[in-house]
Amino acid sequence: MRGTVLHAPGDVRSETLPVPQILQPTDAIIETSATCVCGSDLWPYRGINKFDKPWAIGHEYCGVVREVGADVTTVRPGQFVIGSFFASDNTCPHCLAGYQSGCEQVVPVTGCQAEAIRIPLADGTLVSTPDTPSDDMLPDLLALSDVMGTGWYAALAAGVHPGHTTVVVGDGAVGLSAVLAAKELGAGRIIAMSRHADRQAIAREFGATDIVEERGDEAVARVKELTNGVGADSIAECVGTNESMTTAIDSARQGGGVGFVGVPHGVRLSMGKLFSSHVRIQGGGAPVRDYLPDLISRVYDGSFHPGRVFDLRLPLADVAEGYRAMDERRAIKAFLTP
Amino acid sequence: MRGTVLHAPGDVRSETLPVPQILQPTDAIIETSATCVCGSDLWPYRGINKFDKPWAIGHEYCGVVREVGADVTTVRPGQFVIGSFFASDNTCPHCLAGYQSGCEQVVPVTGCQAEAIRIPLADGTLVSTPDTPSDDMLPDLLALSDVMGTGWYAALAAGVHPGHTTVVVGDGAVGLSAVLAAKELGAGRIIAMSRHADRQAIAREFGATDIVEERGDEAVARVKELTNGVGADSIAECVGTNESMTTAIDSARQGGGVGFVGVPHGVRLSMGKLFSSHVRIQGGGAPVRDYLPDLISRVYDGSFHPGRVFDLRLPLADVAEGYRAMDERRAIKAFLTP
Numbered sequence: 281m282r283g284t285v286l287h288a289p290g291d292v293r294s295e296t297l298p299v300p301q302i303l304q305p306t307d308a309i310i311e312t313s314a315t316c317v318c319g320s321d322l323w324p325y326r327g328i329n330k331f332d333k334p335w336a337i338g339h340e341y342c343g344v345v346r347e348v349g350a351d352v353t354t355v356r357p358g359q360f361v362i363g364s365f366f367a368s369d370n371t372c373p374h375c376l377a378g379y380q381s382g383c384e385q386v387v388p389v390t391g392c393q394a395e396a397i398r399i400p401l402a403d404g405t406l407v408s409t410p411d412t413p414s415d416d417m418l419p420d421l422l423a424l425s426d427v428m429g430t431g432w433y434a435a436l437a438a439g440v441h442p443g444h445t446t447v448v449v450g451d452g453a454v455g456l457s458a459v460l461a462a463k464e465l466g467a468g469r470i471i472a473m474s475r476h477a478d479r480q481a482i483a484r485e486f487g488a489t490d491i492v493e494e495r496g497d498e499a500v501a502r503v504k505e506l507t508n509g510v511g512a513d514s515i516a517e518c519v520g521t522n523e524s525m526t527t528a529i530d531s532a533r534q535g536g537g538v539g540f541v542g543v544p545h546g547v548r549l550s551m552g553k554l555f556s557s558h559v560r561i562q563g564g565g566a567p568v569r570d571y572l573p574d575l576i577s578r579v580y581d582g583s584f585h586p587g588r589v590f591d592l593r594l595p596l597a598d599v600a601e602g603y604r605a606m607d608e609r610r611a612i613k614a615f616l617t618p
Numbered sequence: 619m620r621g622t623v624l625h626a627p628g629d630v631r632s633e634t635l636p637v638p639q640i641l642q643p644t645d646a647i648i649e650t651s652a653t654c655v656c657g658s659d660l661w662p663y664r665g666i667n668k669f670d671k672p673w674a675i676g677h678e679y680c681g682v683v684r685e686v687g688a689d690v691t692t693v694r695p696g697q698f699v700i701g702s703f704f705a706s707d708n709t710c711p712h713c714l715a716g717y718q719s720g721c722e723q724v725v726p727v728t729g730c731q732a733e734a735i736r737i738p739l740a741d742g743t744l745v746s747t748p749d750t751p752s753d754d755m756l757p758d759l760l761a762l763s764d765v766m767g768t769g770w771y772a773a774l775a776a777g778v779h780p781g782h783t784t785v786v787v788g789d790g791a792v793g794l795s796a797v798l799a800a801k802e803l804g805a806g807r808i809i810a811m812s813r814h815a816d817r818q819a820i821a822r823e824f825g826a827t828d829i830v831e832e833r834g835d836e837a838v839a840r841v842k843e844l845t846n847g848v849g850a851d852s853i854a855e856c857v858g859t860n861e862s863m864t865t866a867i868d869s870a871r872q873g874g875g876v877g878f879v880g881v882p883h884g885v886r887l888s889m890g891k892l893f894s895s896h897v898r899i900q901g902g903g904a905p906v907r908d909y910l911p912d913l914i915s916r917v918y919d920g921s922f923h924p925g926r927v928f929d930l931r932l933p934l935a936d937v938a939e940g941y942r943a944m945d946e947r948r949a950i951k952a953f954l955t956p
Contacts (some may be wrong), residue, residue, distance in 0.1 A: 382873065533711070565894075
């Protein structure tokens, strides 16, 4: 079958790989309906995250169950499913508390930019849709596997509540998804930080009421201007650098919340700044599994379109062009179909 | 009048100082009924916090209003009052959100280890009690001015909820107060980290169900043992060092909360650790003003005795012995009366 292998920084290839097989009785095999490239795939692609051997990359997926292991009871062959990028048992104390991405048995899912995928812990990881969706629903449903779920977690971790003024730092696909999450969770004012016209347009479509093009201290000053000097109630930090985290914290009102989902790259935080601002922070890999039932319902309700973040569609065979386009910022997020 | 001046590290003196006068129409002058020495007073006393000239020290107080400025309307001469160690207007957006210690006009209160005190922003800072309390209520009421309010904030910032397993790191007066706060807020299991028998006894009296004498990684291992490997739901960090903050975060379950009230001394936090644990953190100077009405009611109800943290009573003139006893850990907290 066709799959994707990252051989070295900048060298990603579509290749013929062995068809995945059931290895554990808790596994499922999925025929991929759609997959995509994540912003976090660019870290190893750009050589910033080191790796020492070629590996089958990709962790966002939806598709039809082809086969399940002997112990799998909640999904069956023929069902359309979406899963989290972290496989989880969904029964341990961390899962039951809503942190499936911190499951006692957690397994990072990989090899998903492929025609078929083996998913471990299928019962705890996969959620089936009410029916087999039409092709035009695939972008919205695929987005739930990571990018939309991650934006959702950013908004929840930031503590977005109805009527809030919410800032989103980062205009990548996750940042745009956080704008949509803030809107769905009732934020009254959503300030998106973006300096790209195409991303600003999607942010506005998703519910942004204000755009801030400045960065760093100037961006913070703009947020203060827009909030009568008070600062924002909640901030979704969707980049993962020292500068973006500082911008997020400095944009908050006293006691405001920052949800951070950009994978921190060497970020070390001064506790003094958190102490004087009373800002609450929470971050991490999103427990997407927890949100899937709700988010699937929202997509099926018909007015929730997280798939708008995909602005490039390619056949799976052209995955390398998806990486290039995202790396060169010609595309926000590449949608791939086998 | 008699007041206390910190001249140099280790050199604190009881002296005759000018009687404080109304300087602003929003000021009040209080005749001190009781005051005390704070753990944070030991930072400059030990020379860790630098200062360049002698200053009138002390920020915990309760007493009787003697005089108010022309604009003061909520308290009047003759009333017994307790105030926060941060003066606040209690009307700005930060105050209205419950963060009076981040008030737009915030003024740190000082000079309280004295027979009389000038309190700025009296309307927003002072809260009167239902009547003039008896002397035996003074320790419980004085504790609300900082130490108990700070423990309360630590527990709230940690997200303590009914049924929680809560850890308290630090067995100083604030840590012990956080144990009491966790108990009042409904924690089902309270693990106090302490290696001093006298402090353990108060912790148990305040509601601690388990004592952990280990420190660092060993303390974390004990918490994991006590929680079937899961970790605690909420942790109050009441020390303010790198080690204590690390112990607090490592003791949490996935997505648990850490409230930190120990003033951070050069602590820099790895975001990677927060990312992988989903731990939520919030800290800062406690917005004591927000809690005073509730905490005063609890004291008047008769079964809430935060004043138990005072284990040394001295006349104000002997304040230097209070500092020495706390510095040498012969006392938990010194209670002073003029």
